[in-house]
Amino acid sequence: MSEPLIQLNQVNLELGGRVLLENVNFELGAGEILTIIGPNGAGKTTLLRVALGLQRPSSGQVKLQRGMTIGYMPQKLHIDPTFPLTVRRFLSLACQNQLEKVLPLLAEVGAGHVLESSLQTLSGGELQRVLLARALVREPNLLVLDEPVQGVDVHGQTELYQLIGRIRDLRGCAIMMVSHDLHLVMAATDRVLCLNRHICCSGTPESVKNDPAYVELFGRQAVEQLAVYVHDQNHQHDHCADCSRRSCNVR
């Protein structure tokens, strides 16, 4: 097997006396889609920031494959209303004004019509698509998406996840994303990592959703609702060792 794109080894992070990440280990291989889910305050965004090298861990190792290009889609984009910025300019800032590159990308994510719009006037869904296009501009080996469907209605969310899946199939890039909507993401991911400061459980979507740690973390009701979306009766209980030792409740 080839060298993983990202490898986290016993990563701990403590800021101002608060433990944000505890003994996190995982790796991400080429072309793989990994989704991090967890409740609010579980450290999902923090984990992305550590993996990207934006935040240094208190202890442990973060290894990124050398020479890898990363496309990053941040959770929020706060641009002051006084900043005159069109979508065209926003995208071309990442690629030395090569417009011939920008146009097909924008079409690929389904936002070709906003090319000349000002960034501040975009709707939630349009902005997410433009941010996704920006992440793709530099032809990344790895896409890191922080809540890519934020502020998008349910129908649009399904579409966006399908789009993300297509992007991986077409480009073969690995994708690491954060999400807290459980049901929609299940279909569009190879592996799920359930985080509540430490990794509660991980594995295929199927195995995770039946994991007691997952059930405990998100509550039985949420999980039963989930069953409506993922039609699956023949599941197997797949416990991960970590969960039996530790409570996954929000402390």
Next chain:
Amino acid sequence: MFDDFLLRALVGGLGVALVAGPFGSFVVWRRLAYFGDTLAHSALLGVALGFVLHVNLTVGIVVICQLLAILLFASQRQRQLASDTLLGIFAHGALSLGLVTLAFMDDVRIDLVGYLFGDILAIGSADLGWIFIGGGMALGGLLWLWKPLLAITIHEDLARVEGIAVDRINWLFLGLIALTVAVMMKVVGMLLVTSLLIIPAATARRFAVNPEIMALLSSLIGCGAVALGLYGSFQFDTPSGPSIVVGACLIFILAFLVPGPGSKKALSRN
């Protein structure tokens, strides 16, 4: 009517307005108005330093502004105090420390009002040199950092992931602003420096379709304000620095009567 001092005032004022435009745009985009104010407030401490060390007062101001910029940058990494609280402490602390220090120097009598509100009519050739060399350097530096600064203004982490040395560029940018503020002191005074940064930029926003046009328009509007203010000051015998700011405010208000490309789009969008 074009006496030497008036010509010098006009040339100096226009030079400052040209530099202030692009910097003011970044100050508005990045919400650094209070930061600029804090730097300007420290200028009096620079004046005091100049007297104590017997160096050129402008050198003193530049040095103190740079030191404060470094101090502010470093202290923003802590999370105990909100940054505007911190800026308030530095701004008023530095201003008061400057006033107190000057009060200790019995043999020094300075034109305090001139430092607070500017004295453009007293601009000498040395001041012009500062404005054009110092201001030119600041502007050159800004042009050099232009693209990465735009990327940082959009999203710092995104810029970092894309390989921009965010911290180093922020350092340099704050240093350049500190230099600009020090250079602008002479024209509008420490209490009004920020106004010449933000009013032209705010005026330009409605007519700007991209960052470069906004910066350029800000410069031109600033030049208009300087010309207007100087004329008013000369005509009505009013203090020059405040007259320039009043001129800038007048242009700001008048600009609302002109329909801009931005306003039409905003209306049709809603």
